Amino acid sequence: MTTGQCTRHPFDAVLELEFLDGRGVRGRTVPEYANMVGPFGGATAAVLLRAIEAQPDRVGEPVALTVTYAAPIAYGEFDVDVDLVRINRTNQHWMARLTQGGEMKSTAMAIFGTRRQVWSDTEEVMPAVGEPHAYPVAVWPPLVRFLHNYEARVVDGGPPTGEAAPSSVSTFWVRHTPARRLDFPALAALADVFFPRIFARLGRLVPAGTVSMTTFFHADAAELERVGEDYILATARGHRFAGGFFDQSAQLFSRGGALLATSNQVVYYKDSGLQ
Amino acid sequence: MTTGQCTRHPFDAVLELEFLDGRGVRGRTVPEYANMVGPFGGATAAVLLRAIEAQPDRVGEPVALTVTYAAPIAYGEFDVDVDLVRINRTNQHWMARLTQGGEMKSTAMAIFGTRRQVWSDTEEVMPAVGEPHAYPVAVWPPLVRFLHNYEARVVDGGPPTGEAAPSSVSTFWVRHTPARRLDFPALAALADVFFPRIFARLGRLVPAGTVSMTTFFHADAAELERVGEDYILATARGHRFAGGFFDQSAQLFSRGGALLATSNQVVYYKDSGLQ
Numbered sequence: 001m002t003t004g005q006c007t008r009h010p011f012d013a014v015l016e017l018e019f020l021d022g023r024g025v026r027g028r029t030v031p032e033y034a035n036m037v038g039p040f041g042g043a044t045a046a047v048l049l050r051a052i053e054a055q056p057d058r059v060g061e062p063v064a065l066t067v068t069y070a071a072p073i074a075y076g077e078f079d080v081d082v083d084l085v086r087i088n089r090t091n092q093h094w095m096a097r098l099t100q101g102g103e104m105k106s107t108a109m110a111i112f113g114t115r116r117q118v119w120s121d122t123e124e125v126m127p128a129v130g131e132p133h134a135y136p137v138a139v140w141p142p143l144v145r146f147l148h149n150y151e152a153r154v155v156d157g158g159p160p161t162g163e164a165a166p167s168s169v170s171t172f173w174v175r176h177t178p179a180r181r182l183d184f185p186a187l188a189a190l191a192d193v194f195f196p197r198i199f200a201r202l203g204r205l206v207p208a209g210t211v212s213m214t215t216f217f218h219a220d221a222a223e224l225e226r227v228g229e230d231y232i233l234a235t236a237r238g239h240r241f242a243g244g245f246f247d248q249s250a251q252l253f254s255r256g257g258a259l260l261a262t263s264n265q266v267v268y269y270k271d272s273g274l275q
Numbered sequence: 276m277t278t279g280q281c282t283r284h285p286f287d288a289v290l291e292l293e294f295l296d297g298r299g300v301r302g303r304t305v306p307e308y309a310n311m312v313g314p315f316g317g318a319t320a321a322v323l324l325r326a327i328e329a330q331p332d333r334v335g336e337p338v339a340l341t342v343t344y345a346a347p348i349a350y351g352e353f354d355v356d357v358d359l360v361r362i363n364r365t366n367q368h369w370m371a372r373l374t375q376g377g378e379m380k381s382t383a384m385a386i387f388g389t390r391r392q393v394w395s396d397t398e399e400v401m402p403a404v405g406e407p408h409a410y411p412v413a414v415w416p417p418l419v420r421f422l423h424n425y426e427a428r429v430v431d432g433g434p435p436t437g438e439a440a441p442s443s444v445s446t447f448w449v450r451h452t453p454a455r456r457l458d459f460p461a462l463a464a465l466a467d468v469f470f471p472r473i474f475a476r477l478g479r480l481v482p483a484g485t486v487s488m489t490t491f492f493h494a495d496a497a498e499l500e501r502v503g504e505d506y507i508l509a510t511a512r513g514h515r516f517a518g519g520f521f522d523q524s525a526q527l528f529s530r531g532g533a534l535l536a537t538s539n540q541v542v543y544y545k546d547s548g549l550q
Contacts, residue, residue: 212489
């Protein structure tokens with residue numbers, strides 16, 4: 001696409017919502033964010049977060065987001081029902097359900113909170129890596145369209161090469177292409193940017209899909225604004241692959257070493273060839 | 276309590292449910308599982324998991340459980356509404372809501388799945404530690420009643436001593452006291468056995484409470500049966516403490532090194548003295 005000043009970034013198309021009566025919103029899948037089957041799960045997480053963030057009585061910023069992927073989302077329109085489940089002094093509990101033709105496709109639970117001036121510290125240290133341009137740009141399979149919205153520079157664990165590996169770690173410098181500022185929905189999507197860790201272990205693509213993903217947001221809006229369009233460092237790995245389900249954890253750092261978010265997902269997999 | 280053969284373990288009292296019409300169940304908080312304010316969050320997670328596990332059309336074993344703690348649960352009776360949101364070929368998506376007098380206190384989303392004979396591997400290595408009896412038994416504050424149901428042997432990071440520390444890591448060998456076999460609800464509770472990591476960093480107790488916790492179950496029922504009443508090795512740490520919310524991750528291993536579960540929670544905190 002061109003990046004003329006009147007051209008909308010495709011990620012902003014992902015987040016575009018039509019407001020219905022009450023708390024409901026209507027959205028539409030965006031071809032640029034297609035995955036192999038249905039839309040990119042990160043785009044689904046982002047639009048569910050956005051549907052909550054856009055509510056007029058929403059207070060504070062995202063603290064936690066859990067999204068379950070119950071059924072494949074068809075390309076086209078979808079509806080999101082949003083509920084404010086509980087209001088506390090420093091946080092709000094929200095739920096959202098994404099349906100198509102009345103069929104439940106995805107659910108979300110989100111905590112929004114107001115950050116305060118209290119003792120704060122980052123305990124997790126960013127991996128010691130070189131500057132982004134020291135690393136090659138990942139070349140993704142053309143079929144996985146959503147990945148072409150990201151420029152990933154591979155520090156460790158690039159796209160599967162056909163060789164099995166003992167480690168599932170991938171570490172990338174990553175930013176949007178074309179450039180786009182980092183906001184909470186973009187961060188929610190980036191937490192899911194990693195291909196399933198089973199591909200890294202087996203060295204090949206097998207049927208796999210996220211079942212549930214939980215992201216904790218550590219950064220506030222001012223920190224995300226400071227990141228702007230810059231690279232972030234994202235690292236992911238699995239801990240156990242057991243009988244058709246594995247976990248995958250991810251950490252996302254600003255270039256300056258701020259831990260922006262941590263994310264954990266459980267993924268369904270088979271070990272047969274990709275169908 | 277005495278452990279005569281006719282005495283029920285207090286954790287089984289936590290899991291005792293009365294089945295109402297439809298999918299609803301009624302439970303009751305158990306004094307032995309009280310925390311400083313309200314019941315132990317791990318007991319809440321356990322009873323929500325049990326309310327789903329007990330449904331007659333539940334298929335498979337727990338794969339993932341997210342529980343949000345929206346409001347303090349009062350001691351006494353509570354109701355749990357359960358919904359089967361989606362049935363897939365190898366998994367089911369469930370939701371549950373815990374209410375008291377109609378007021379929403381806690382929500383849960385759970386995935387149950389059927390494990391299959393596929394390529395499997397544990398990538399995470401258990402920390403290299405000695406046998407349980409090489410470590411001292413933790414002495415907990417008498418007020419935190421639920422902790423007295425667990426024998427924790429402190430490998431690293433015991434109860435706060437008044438000294439601030441640069442690391443939030445705690446590693447314990449832990450088992451039920453009196454003895455009880457490990458099952459999925461017990462594992463869900465054990466994932467929350469760690470005191471808030473902010474206590475470790477500040478060296479003292481401050482107001483803090485779990486907002487949302489997600490546990491991924493890697494073990495199947497046969498593996499839990501093999502653990503039986505034995506110790507498990509549990510380790511936890513925080514990654515970032517930011518403006519009143521921090522994350523806390525935990526890993527639970529069998530003595531033989533099987534990764535039974537991984538868990539992540541986000542916790543609200545203040546840095547003032549405990550009120």
